[in-house]
Amino acid sequence: MIIKEVIVRRVKMKMKFQFTTSFGTIEDKEFLLIEVKDENGNNGWGESGAFQAPWYTEETIETNRHMLEDFLIPALLNKEIEHPDQVSEIFSPYKRNNMAKAAIETAVWDLYARNKGIPLATALGGMNTKIEVGVSIGIQDSVEDLLGVIDRHVNEGYKRIKVKIMPGWDYDIIGKIRQQFPTVPLMADANSAYTLNDIPLLKRLDEFNLMMIEQPLGSDDIIDHAQLQKEIRTPICLDESILSYEDARKAIELGSCKIINIKISRVGGLTEAKRIHDLCKEHGIAVWCGGMLEAGVGRAHNIALSTLDNFILPGDTAGSSRYWERDIIDPEVVVEDGYITVPEGPGIGYEPNLEIIRKLTISEKTYSTKSGACLSPPE
Template sequence: MEIDKIILRQIKMDLLHPFTTSIGTEYDKDIILVEVIGKSGLSGWGESVSIVEPIYNEETVQTNWHIMNDFLIPLLMKEPVRHPDELYEHFKYVRGNFNAKAALEGAVWDLYAKEQGTSLAQALGGTKEKIEVGVSVGIQDSEQKMLRQIEGYLEEGYKRIKVKIKPGWDVSILKGIRKEFPEIPLMADANCAYTLGDLEHLRRLDEFGLMMIEQPLAHDDIIDHAELQASLETPICLDESIHSAEDARKAIELGSCKIVNLKIGRVGGLTESKKINDICVKHGIPVWCGGMLEAGIGRAHNIAVTSLSGFTLPGDTAPSSHYWKQDIILPEVDMEEGYISVPKGPGIGFEPDLARIEELTVATRIY
């Protein structure tokens, strides 16, 4: 592969509805789009999934720009890339900063697939033609409001409902949901809102027949999670704690989780995502694709990775219209009866809508 040019664009998009979790509320999204242009004339696209504040992990939109601009882009330009699988090692010179690495690596993967004339899903070894879709329901100001939202999502066809929980918004709301919807596939995501001191309280969640509880304890823990898992019937799923295939292996071996949430950004890209898929398949641990309120480019990458065989549970990969008045790709991501079709066209299989992107752009730099 020969790279001719790289363009970074920062865009700003308003979310249709604010999204509240135990860590904060998002009203809009600042996004860095990466376009890697090959000597072939083809363009690969990536999206950085960081948010403005370092509250989900330590990265932010600004640190992503800094790390790409000052370190990763010079590294990428320094040596020819034969295959995108080489980039994870190549980028190891920079510690951490996985969202930044994944944005750039994702664009190179898209370019690679386009140059090969295959879909990104196919280039990754994906096997599924369509993926099951779940939805993540933020914390609301009233239980009634949340119940009516869930009712609407079930009518739209979502295959599972995830609700955000925190102390004071957990047992009572889950009771309310189960009273009205006793059978639906339901799970809860705490975004690290509890400690082992809450063990007895968390055991009360077992009565709700949840598919899983996501990241109940600290973002940097896999030890206490093992202790908690040993005394819970509900499977624990780790999100924030898993940054690599090695983290996944250790968490699985320790018994810290029975399910893994995979976010391409959080683990530093698609190459590491494939490894996590393989480790989970080997151990019989289901994987599903998490979300970071992505715009169309990041969403397209999520769809491609979800086509891998280990992704056996619905992901947080709702269609474009769930988040945005108008997305940045054509066509937009669409859901039918709870499924999204994995595109068969070259690369990510969606065209960046350049006019729309132009309208939203607040900063550009060409390398």
């Protein structure tokens, strides 16, 4: 296939709830939606995980737009592509900017699977027909509010509960959750809020039989995490620190974690996500699929990836109705008794609803071979 046209839409959606972590609050969700078209007019869809501010990684919607417009789209337009694995090779002259790369690379994967008439999950080598899902709950105004939100999601059937922690909102809070929900599969995500000085506190969290603690230390660290893992029983799961296969390889070798949260956007696309999955499987490191509060397109990519067999822990891919009054895909993502049934249609298996997307679009730009590609990478 040859990519002849790319449409970049900036979309804004109202979230049903505010999402607060140790470093900020997200109210409404703005993101880039990417549509690629081939020489036959067939299309594929991708979504960027980047937020408006660089608080999760250094990328933002604006840095993604710049990377896509000035480098990635020109590099891809008019290239003959036999398999989506080639896209990461084409992008390799450009350092990092993984969310920008993933946004368009996932769209090419969708297009490829649609052209073959197979589900994206099958194209990736996934076998699971349903995936087990959990839910990630932000910091709330009070413990009572948090316990209420947990109760609701447990009753909805979610298979594990992830709560956000930060200094001052940790030991006591987890203790209260455990009192009310002694056996619920529970984990805590610190988004890098602690340092090695907090080892005594982090050790005390071992009391609560957490499935894991996610990214307790520096967002680019694997050395301190290795030291911490030796001191605590709770398995460490790395999120922010793992941006590539190489990062995963080094973290595994150092013993920095026992679990990895794979986010397609953080690692630069589905090809890299699959490589990390395969590496972890080889080394007995469990993986699960993280979330970036995605709308339907990104959510659908997460579902397809989660069908690979080492995704043995429930991910953060909750149902559409948790986040949105109306998602941008048909049908919406539905969670039943903690499971999502993997769609059987070609590509991502959900249809982006253009009528809804148009209403939510703030800006839109079309790039085609006719408009003239610039700044191509060196041959």
